[in-house]
Amino acid sequence: MKIKVATLFPEMFDCMHVGIIGKAIEKGLLDLECVNVRDYSKDKHRKTDDYPFGGGAGMVMTVQPLHDCVNAVDPQREYKRIYLSPRGETLSQRKVVELSREEKLLFVCGSYEGVDERFIELDVDEELSIGDYVLTGGELPCMVAINALARYVDGVLGSEQSVEEESFSAGLLEYPQYTRPAVFEGLAVPEILLSGDHAKVNEWRKQRQIEITKERRPDLYEKIRPVLEAEEAGRRKKRKKGGKTNE
Ligand code: 4GS
Numbered sequence: 717m718k719i720k721v722a723t724l725f726p727e728m729f730d731c732m733h734v735g736i737i738g739k740a741i742e743k744g745l746l747d748l749e750c751v752n753v754r755d756y757s758k759d760k761h762r763k764t765d766d767y768p769f770g771g772g773a774g775m776v777m778t779v780q781p782l783h784d785c786v787n788a789v790d791p792q793r794e795y796k797r798i799y800l801s802p803r804g805e806t807l808s809q810r811k812v813v814e815l816s817r818e819e820k821l822l823f824v825c826g827s828y829e830g831v832d833e834r835f836i837e838l839d840v841d842e843e844l845s846i847g848d849y850v851l852t853g854g855e856l857p858c859m860v861a862i863n864a865l866a867r868y869v870d871g872v873l874g875s876e877q878s879v880e881e882e883s884f885s886a887g888l889l890e891y892p893q894y895t896r897p898a899v900f901e902g903l904a905v906p907e908i909l910l911s912g913d914h915a916k917v918n919e920w921r922k923q924r925q926i927e928i929t930k931e932r933r934p935d936l937y938e939k940i941r942p943v944l945e946a947e948e949a950g951r952r953k954k955r956k957k958g959g960k961t962n963e
Contacts, residue, residue, distance in 0.1 A: 717745070717746055717747070717816075717818070717819065717820075717821070717866075717869050718747045718749075718795075718819065718820045718821070719746060719747065719748050719749070719820075719821050719822075719823070719862060720748075720749045720750075720751065720789050720790065720795060720820075720821070720822045720823070721748070721749070721750045721751070721822075721823045721824075721825065721858060722751055722753050722782070722785045722786055722789065722822065722823070722824045722825065723750060723751075723752070723753060723824075723825040723853075723854075723855055723858070724752065724753050724754055724764060724825070724827050724853075725825075725827070725853065725855055726750035726751065726752050728855045728856075728859075729748070729750045729855070729859065731859070732748055732859060732862065736866075736867075736872065736873070737862070737863055737866050737872075740866055740869065740871070740872040743871065745869055745870070745871045745872055746862075746866055746869060746872070748862070749789075751785060751788075751789055753777075753781050753782055753785045754781065755785070756780075756781045756782075756784040756785040756788060757778075757780070757781040758780060758781075758784070759781075763778070764777055764778060764781045764782075765777050765778060765827075765828050766778050768829065772829075773829070774828055774829035775828040775829060776828060776829055776830060776831065776832055777826055777827060777828060777830070777831040777832065777835075778832060779831070779832040779834050779835045779838075782824065782831060782832075782835045782839070783835055783838060783839055786822060786824060786839050787839070789822065790820075790822050794820050795820040795821060795822035796815075796818050796820065796821050796822065796841050796842075797822045797824065797839060797840050797841045797842075798815075798821060798822065798823050798824065798840070798841065798842055798843070798844050798861075799823075799824045799826065799831070799835075799836055799840040799842075799843050799844070799854070800823065800824070800825055800826065800843075800844055800845070800846070800854030800857040800858050800861070801826065801830070801843045801844070801845060801854065802845045802848065802849075802850060803843050803845065804842065804843030804844040804845040805842070805843070805844060805845065806845050806846070806847060806848075807844060807845065807846050807847075807857075807860070807861060807864070809864075809886070811844075812861070812864040812865050812867075812868065813865075813868055815861065815865045816865040816866075816867075816868030816869055817868075823854075823858045823861065823862070824839075824840065824854070825853055825854030825855045825857075825858050826853065826854045827852070827853040827854070844857070844861060845857070846860050846861065867879055887936060887939060887940040887943070888925040888926065888929045888936070888940060889925060889928045889929045889932060889933060889936070890925065890928075891920075891921040891922070891924040891925045891928070892924060892928075894906070894909060898910065906920070908920045926944065
């Protein structure tokens with residue numbers, strides 16, 4: 717997958733070369749290229765911002781450097797162009813999967829109070845937010861989006877990791893995890909996890925997921941409830957059928 721980023725702070729993206737995403741870039745699974753919007757400014761002082769028309773606090777990124785930058789980087793408009801902004805659709809796991817299926821993505825990171833609206837009108841396909849809070853720039857949101865979608869690019873996660881394939885995992889919070897030692901400071905790992913009974917372990921994990929989701933995220937629980945109830949109805953039916961065949 718090819719990802720380009722237009723930003724005033726390309727050095728912020730150095731951290732993308734660490735860990736799982738760094739390995740994916742090394743392996744050529746992800747091709748990440750950051751370009752400095754300032755390099756496209758035609759101003760003699762390489763300025764990229766100006767005072768807002770109509771007055772008000774802060775500065776606005778000017779349209780010329782942004783427009784020239786994205787059209788130099790993507791002259792044929794082959795890339796899906798995404799501007800990070802609190803006005804955009806909020807990033808969700810569904811949106812992450814959708815983005816991971818794109819071949820070419822161009823993220824644009826704004827700084828200051830924002831960018832000249834005409835840039836969005838002329839050069840942006842969609843706006844994307846990572847949540848309802850205000851940051852100093854679009855760089856962190858951009859890295860959040862790339863990090864999340866990279867997990868769905870083939871080969872990025874090792875075989876031991878892997879994206880949640882079980883249907884119930886989607887929409888539920890994670891079950892508690894344990895590793896060695898079996899007892900720490902008098903706290904023992906739940907016995908069932910040491911039993912080697914995979915069916916029992918999976919059932920235990922699912923029940924913990926349901927409990928934790930119900931308690932901490934009632935909004936998510938209400939969304940997943942019809943699925944859980946359908947699964948339970950399915951199991952009841954199977955038990956009944958099984959009972960009859962044995963009669
Ligand atoms: C977000 C956000 C954000 C808004 C950028 C003020 C600088 C800043 N971008 N999700 N201008 N939340 N952007 O806060 O995407």
